[in-house]
Amino acid sequence: MxxxxxxxxxxxxxxxxxxxxxxxxxxxxxxxxxxxxxxxxxxxxxxxxxxxxxxxxxxxxxxxxxxxxxxxxxxxxxxxxxxxxxxxxxxxxxxxxxxxxxxxxxxxxxxxxxxxxxxxxxxxxxxxxxxxxxxxxxxxxxxxxxxxxxxxxxxxxxxxxxxxxxxxxxxxxxxxxxxxxxxxxxxxxxxxxxxxxxxxxxxxxxxxxxxxxxxxxxxxxxxxxxxxxxxxxxxxxxxxxxxxxxxxxxxxxxxxxxxxxxxxxxxxxxxxxxxxxxxxxxxxxxxxxxxxxxxxxxxxxxxxxxxxxxxxxxxxxxxxxxxxxxxxxxxxxxxxxxxxxxxxxxxxxxxxxxxxxxxxxxxxxxxxxxxxxxxxxxxxxxxxxxxxxxxxxQPETKYELRPVIAYIKEHQQPNDVLFGDGGGTSAQLEYYAEKFGYSKSQYVVGYNDFLKKEAISDQVWLDYQRQFSQLQNQPRVWFLFSGIGLKDKRKEIVEPRLDRLGQKIDYIGKPGAFAYLYQLK
Incomplete structure (x- = not known):
C-alpha cells in the first residue's frame, strides 16, 4: 500500500x-x-x-x-x-x-x-x-x-x-x-x-x-x-x-x-x-x-x-x-x-x-x-x-398487537374471550390485556406450533382441541397472532385450521399481527 x-x-x-x-x-x-x-x-x-x-x-x-x-x-x-x-x-x-x-x-x-x-x-x-x-x-x-x-x-x-x-x-x-x-x-x-x-x-x-x-x-x-x-x-x-x-x-x-x-x-x-x-x-x-x-x-x-x-x-x-x-x-x-x-x-x-x-x-x-x-x-x-x-x-413497526387488541375491545361482546398463540404473542397479550382492562379469566394463552407449515397429524390436532376445550363454554373467541412471516401464513395455514373450529365472523390486521373472531362449533 x-x-x-x-x-x-x-x-x-x-x-x-x-x-x-x-x-x-x-x-x-x-x-x-x-x-x-x-x-x-x-x-x-x-x-x-x-x-x-x-x-x-x-x-x-x-x-x-x-x-x-x-x-x-x-x-x-x-x-x-x-x-x-x-x-x-x-x-x-x-x-x-x-x-x-x-x-x-x-x-x-x-x-x-x-x-x-x-x-x-x-x-x-x-x-x-x-x-x-x-x-x-x-x-x-x-x-x-x-x-x-x-x-x-x-x-x-x-x-x-x-x-x-x-x-x-x-x-x-x-x-x-x-x-x-x-x-x-x-x-x-x-x-x-x-x-x-x-x-x-x-x-x-x-x-x-x-x-x-x-x-x-x-x-x-x-x-x-x-x-x-x-x-x-x-x-x-x-x-x-x-x-x-x-x-x-x-x-x-x-x-x-x-x-x-x-x-x-x-x-x-x-x-x-x-x-x-x-x-x-x-x-x-x-x-x-x-x-x-x-x-x-x-x-x-x-x-x-x-x-x-x-x-x-x-x-x-x-x-x-x-x-x-x-x-x-x-x-x-x-x-x-x-x-x-x-x-x-x-x-x-x-x-x-x-x-x-x-x-x-x-x-x-x-x-x-x-x-x-x-x-x-x-x-x-x-x-x-x-x-x-x-x-x-414511516417509523419502523414490528408486531402491532396493541391496536389489534384495541379493535377487539371496541367490537367485542360481553362474553367474548381472547386466545393468544404461544411464543411472543403470549407475552404481548399478557402485558396488554391488563392495560385494556381484561381480567385473567377473559383471556387464555394457548397453543404452540399452530403456525407451523407442516401438516398437523390427528394426534397433534387432538392436543390442540384439548387446549381449546378451555373455551368450550365460550361460543365467541378472538384468536390473536403476532410474529414473523404472518402475512403468508394467514390464508395458507391459520384460516383453514381455525375453520375446523367454527365460523369466521370478523378479522382485524395490523403490521405483524392480526386477530380472527370465530363462532365456535
Whole structure:
C-alpha cells in the first residue's frame, strides 16, 4: 500500500473554512440522529415479544426481586432494570416510560461518539462516522427498544471517554477510588462494561511507556482490586444464575467457536457482524468490510495506540466468546458497533483524502484513488441515510398487537374471550390485556406450533382441541397472532385450521399481527 499522502497527517489542521464545514456536517449528523430517534420514540410502536417479557418482569417485580433470575428466559443487568422500574413508577406503565432510558442513552451515545472520534480520527472521518452511526438500522432501532443494548453501547463509549484521558497519568488516591467505584457502577448497569473496561485499560497499559508502566499499575492497583472484587460479586450474584438457564444456554451455543483454533467461526462471525448488528446489507456489506480493513491499516501506520484502544473491546469480547462466556451474536454485541464505525470512517476518510483536483495532472493516480473513495463513501452512507429518511416519515413497526387488541375491545361482546398463540404473542397479550382492562379469566394463552407449515397429524390436532376445550363454554373467541412471516401464513395455514373450529365472523390486521373472531362449533 502507498505511503500516507502529505495532506492526511495534517487533516486535523485543515484550513479554517474546511474545518468549519466538517464540524457543521458533524453536528448536522448528530441533529439528524436525534430527530430520527425521537421520531421512532414518538411513533410508540407496540411492544413485541422480548420487550413485553422484560416489561412484565419490570412491572410485576420489586427492586429486590429484580436481582433474581428473570422470568420468561430473560437476562438484563440490575442497574438497567432499576432505572426502568423507577421510570415506570414515575411516569406510569406505558411504552413511553419503558423506552425513555434507552432513548436517552441513544441520544447521549451520539455526543459520546463525537468526542471519541475527535480523539481517534482525522477530521474528515468524524462526520462520516456520525452519519453512519446516526442512520444505520440497528444502532438506530435499539435506541427505542425496551432492552439494555442501547445503554450497553452508551456505557461503553462513556468508559472510553473516562479511561483514555487517564492513560499516562498518575492519579491521586481519591481519583483512584473514584475510578474503582465508577467501574463497578458500569458493570451493574451493563453486562458488557467489563469488556470495554478491561480491554481499554489493558491496551492503555500496553501502549504506555515502559518506564512509566510499573508506576501506573502500582498507582491504580486499588482501582483494579475494586473492579476485580466487584466483578466477582456481580458474577456470582447475577451472571452465574443466568448461565444456569438452559434455554438461554441453548440459544447461545451456536454462537461459540468449537475450539481456540476455530478460525472459520472467527471469519464467519466477523463477516456477519457487518450485516447485523451494524446494519449494512447487500453489496454495502462487502464495501464496509473493505473500508474497515483500510481503516485498520491507516490507523496502524498513523497511530497504533489509537488502533489498539479502538479494537480492544472487540478483542476482549472475542476472548470471552472463545472461552464460551459471552456469545458473539447480533444484538448482544451491538455495543461494539461504534468502534467498527470509527475504523470504517477512517478508511473512507483516507481514500477521500487522496483526492486533489487542483493537481489532477501531476497526481492522476492519487486522484483516481480519491474518486474511488467518493464512490465507496457514497455506497456506505447513502443507503442508511435513505433508510433513516424513510423511517422519519414511516417509523419502523414490528408486531402491532396493541391496536389489534384495541379493535377487539371496541367490537367485542360481553362474553367474548381472547386466545393468544404461544411464543411472543403470549407475552404481548399478557402485558396488554391488563392495560385494556381484561381480567385473567377473559383471556387464555394457548397453543404452540399452530403456525407451523407442516401438516398437523390427528394426534397433534387432538392436543390442540384439548387446549381449546378451555373455551368450550365460550361460543365467541378472538384468536390473536403476532410474529414473523404472518402475512403468508394467514390464508395458507391459520384460516383453514381455525375453520375446523367454527365460523369466521370478523378479522382485524395490523403490521405483524392480526386477530380472527370465530363462532365456535
Amino acid at each position: 502507498d505511503t500516507l499522502p502529505d495532506n492526511y497527517q495534517d487533516t486535523n489542521k485543515a484550513q479554517p473554512k474546511i474545518s468549519k464545514i466538517i464540524n457543521q456536517l458533524a453536528f448536522l449528523a448528530i441533529a439528524f440522529g436525534i430527530i430520527i430517534r425521537l421520531s421512532q420514540y414518538i411513533n410508540n410502536r407496540s411492544l413485541w415479544g422480548d420487550e413485553a417479557y422484560i416489561a412484565l418482569n419490570i412491572v410485576n417485580r420489586s427492586y429486590l426481586e429484580l436481582l433474581q433470575p428473570l422470568d420468561y428466559d430473560q437476562a438484563a443487568p440490575p442497574g438497567f432494570l432499576w432505572v426502568e422500574k423507577l421510570t415506570v413508577q414515575i411516569f406510569g406503565n406505558n411504552e413511553y416510560s419503558l423506552r425513555l432510558f434507552p432513548l436517552i442513552a441513544g441520544i447521549v451515545s451520539l455526543f459520546a461518539l463525537y468526542k471519541l472520534g475527535k480523539w481517534s480520527l482525522s477530521a474528515l472521518a468524524i462526520p462520516i462516522a456520525l452519519i453512519l452511526f446516526a442512520c444505520l438500522k440497528y444502532p438506530l432501532y435499539y435506541a427505542t427498544e425496551v432492552k439494555q443494548y442501547s445503554s450497553d453501547l452508551t456505557i461503553g463509549l462513556l468508559l472510553c471517554l473516562l479511561l483514555i484521558p487517564l492513560r499516562d497519568r498518575i492519579l491521586k488516591k481519591r481519583k483512584v477510588f473514584l475510578l474503582g467505584f465508577l467501574g463497578i457502577v458500569a458493570m451493574w448497569f451493563s453486562h458488557t462494561a467489563v469488556f470495554v473496561l478491561g480491554g481499554v485499560e489493558l491496551a492503555s497499559l500496553i501502549t504506555s511507556s515502559a518506564s512509566k508502566r510499573k508506576a501506573i499499575v502500582i498507582n491504580r492497583l486499588p482501582a483494579y482490586l475494586i473492579w476485580l472484587i466487584g466483578f466477582a460479586l456481580y458474577y456470582f450474584l447475577i451472571i452465574s444464575k443466568s448461565l444456569k438457564n438452559e434455554s438461554l444456554q441453548t440459544s447461545w451455543s451456536p454462537e461459540y467457536p468449537q475450539s481456540i483454533f476455530d478460525i472459520l467461526w472467527l471469519l464467519d462471525s466477523f463477516g456477519r457482524f457487518f450485516h447485523k448488528p451494524l446494519g449494512f446489507g447487500g453489496i454495502t456489506d462487502g464495501i464496509a468490510i473493505f473500508t474497515f480493513v483500510i481503516g485498520c491499516i491507516t490507523l496502524y501506520k498513523n497511530n497504533r495506540t489509537k488502533l489498539l484502544i479502538l479494537i480492544s473491546p472487540i478483542l476482549a469480547t472475542l476472548t470471552a466468546a472463545y472461552l464460551h462466556k459471552y456469545p458473539f451474536r447480533t444484538r448482544l454485541i451491538l455495543f461494539l458497533t461504534p468502534y467498527f464505525i470509527l475504523i470504517i470512517a477512517e478508511g473512507a476518510a483516507f481514500l477521500l483524502s487522496r483526492l486533489n483536483l487542483a493537481k489532477f495532472n501531476q497526481q492522476q493516480r492519487r486522484n483516481y484513488v480519491g474518486i474511488f473513495g467518493i464512490i465507496i463513501t457514497s455506497f456506505l452512507i447513502l443507503p442508511p441515510v435513505f433508510q433513516a429518511g424513510v423511517f422519519l416519515f
